Amino acid sequence: MSRNNGIDRRQMLKLAGLSAAGLGLTAAGCGSGSSGSGGTVTIRHSWWGADDRAKKVQQCVTLFEKKHPKIKVKTDFQQYADFWKKFNTQAAGGNPPDVIQNAVTFLRKYEAKNVLLDLKPQAEKGNLDLTGFRAGLEKFAEIDGRLFGVPVGSNSMALVIDEKVYEKAGVAPGAGWTWDDWYAGMQKIKNGQGIAGDAGPHGVMYLYDLMLRQNGKAFFTEDGMGFGEAELLPYWTEALARVKSGVYADPKKVEQIKPASATAKGLSAGEFTWDNFSVRYSAEGKSSYGLAPIPTTDGKRTGQYLGSLMLSGSARTKHPAEVATFISFMTHDPEVARIMGYDRGVPATTAQFEAYEPADAPNKAIGAYETAIADAGVLEPITPHPAGADVIEAAFLRIGTDLSLGKSSPEESVKQFFSEAKTALASN
Template identity: 55%
Template structure:
């Protein structure tokens, strides 16, 4: 899965095609009284390097959580390392290649298979069996997001989110339209037309390159974006998706991508260019700070009037196979995802809190910033409603190269929207780049 609202999706994905940067390696790996095998003494002395990405507000919160952990576990010291998203993964690639990754680090589903394949990620089963790390009390089955093909657990969710439609509530009200659970894609696109007819703005900022949204659409139709280590759909499937999208851009019910580009880093939604935008629900806090309207979360459209294809995705924590104090590292992760006080400290910075221990402890309306408080209350209500609707399934494990595939999907969809490439050629290019990414 940053202080998510501060980051542009294209910027997030620039790293995926990057070569290894020339950056200095960090200090030597963790030490402890467990020896080189990882051991089982979770209370023994150790110093752990913990790395994450994000801005200064996230760093302040995580450092408070670290201080609380060290107070309760005085023999274990945590050395923090943080940077922005792109720099994090460039540095991590170099560290991993040099055999010196951080001991504990923030991770994402797009990178699990890649670094598991390279032997970087610790299989957490031994620490779970030893009682140092618990997979209990995770919401909506999100713990499965930390698994690679075969069910091996290589990461533990620290925050969870799901795809949503963020809407300009004033615009929808003026147009006389209301999204409801179970509405269909046909109803959604009719809604966009109504918004355009009545308000003279587009209904959607642009959806064709959002890999996770297309994954939901495919899941609604019995497929998935990834399956068995490769793409789970055909060229004909994608041709239909992108062709329909291009027609909607030309008709105006989906925003002109050139205008969307011009207002960046502001969103086309908060800039008033469109009335809705698909994104992860916890990203929605950004709109209250950027725009002048009122924003809310609406359900994902469906194919059959019921199944949205949704699941909880997450940011996660992993342990390096190079860590010499694996028991202490597992204890630290367990603390970060289960301790109620940590939940109160972190809030929704890395997504809606993944465990009920923390979700129930944190009150999202208590932030000093009223807009943020209201947005977080809306996010909590949305995830609760989605869970109660019974539509949540399990995320499909992403193969090695998924990060590169996601970047290609976004980029090539942009070429289609801007008429830089015709759909048939764009589809063939995407499938070719995806195949190369899987083999890389």
Template identity: 60%
Template structure:
């Protein structure tokens, strides 16, 4: 992955769509029960987070499953991300979480530590769930201490979403292997020529900082804690705050004012780091054209990137472990499910579903091309382990990073506060 090759048309691709799957609210339905009936029919509770488009698609896959498995009924429960985990924590504490539920790497160790998650290897050994045909080694994302407690349904990676018109007007062309210095020089050019900020606020994004650390031989998390120092974080936030004051990064007060719209689609800046499959939101919100560009590097080669994933997990105390495993197997392997879900939760994780779905819109074509380009360039590594409490640290990083951006907290004090909150989270 050299610095001389410009990103080709298939890499910086137009993103199209109506709204991000992570946005929007949906009412929660269903409350579960004993899971059985007199005629032998089993009922499983299935919970996830996401917007209305995801809910509509998942309900179609549930109907398909019930048609093929008439003795298993599925009761759906869904809401937005924050409300999902608030409710799930209460359910887990009360011993009544859903039988099957959407999960993410930041929560695996936390709920494994509490004995909530089923080790699905046993169900795989029994023939109720296949652990074969997962793409690019993504199955490992759901493994903790030798147990398979999450089964990936999709995969995504970090990307730089850019305002194509702004970059073109400024005469800036992203390149694979470009360095951070080259990236910030590009943003300065955009600011000078177009009088807008270059970035929306990169330094409060935990997953981007993780990539930066990985580029420098560290990582955000170790198995049990943080993989960097207070000095490391202080420097990161000092650099970010300086760029806010210089106007290179968008005014955080204006960023707050346009929420829930992105500062990028609101025209406050020309680029924003996020997960590649979230790029659908910008075209729906904004007036420009948007595309995916490479992550800047430290050495012109290593981006630190990996495939993240949404997963399905099962409750260790479910009364119907075999049926839960069969349901998960269907949801991650059935080709028709793949065609229904598309890339709503990221690039489809298994070959059966990946091969079954051919994207037709510009956004999904762009996401597929971007991930294939990154994989072909050999940029993908293994995901950084997340200890129990990682979810709390992620929220704290976003909040405290925002305080730094607004000048409410000095970088050194903010770093100290983050480490203090992390210590408490890991001990919980």
């Protein structure tokens, strides 16, 4: 749920269904040791991302080692898909990294297999600071009273718009606007400028989750799906009609330009994505781009929450105190914020948020957007994601795309999705 250095989420999800089979690790006797000898301890930290993130993380590690000379941190990074392949292999072999970058779609999957370290005891011992987090993010990775991760940054869903197109059309999105307002605006844009209103949001699981939340439901419950065929069928039926009418962009053209975004390449006037992904648009496109509020059902509730990348510890680490010390440093030290910027989202703690003031317009807009939605009081707790959520997210995107390409009918698509979701939940 955070920026992946230009990697489109659709690419990321191609291998999101990586199996965690064979990762049933036993936590007994693990995660209870420390150095105890007074000598130097080495822990391993692994994450996904491109070279620019790697350079920033390495700078933070160097700073950490200067402040904690008895703790050395060995680093390793890969692209998103390669990271999870390697992590699966390491965890299955009983030798995972001590600290990993993690995301909510994988949290319960690996917690259920005893791969992750409960960080609560380390907080109670004073090795991990859980104070000063924005908007309750310190509880983001809490499951049944245990803590399996600590957020390093935050993001929330937003509508990225081509400001010039919207301005020319006279469409001015504002807080509390409705889905009817949004659709009317898209029609006005299409009829007046011949540009599709949206890239096609019907495969974005997290957007559909907000729509469900606005109506008292959610995409997931703690152990399964929070909606059924009766909700999804009209949504995908309507989406296909909008593709055919040109209100949503031509899906074939959208696929052809990937990994570039449809809005940046002028195929649509807007698209829904995570707010901190929006930095890519000014680099890819030639217009000016902004963040618009999420449309609502009732003019009030957006269903939004703050998502986050997080740092998790391994249940097999021999150095839980040092792991907690490192995680605490990465989430609280002001200099870390100045090094990382918004690379992994808006800093999760107030100290780091205040320590870094972005100079560029896209990042300024992201910070302002998250401040605005927090001040508006629209943020809610995130719904827990069950084990298998990563596979389900990938299926939702793939099947939604196939639907728009005419490969299956709405009825067939809905049945296929729920069949795959049932299998994913049963196999985790």
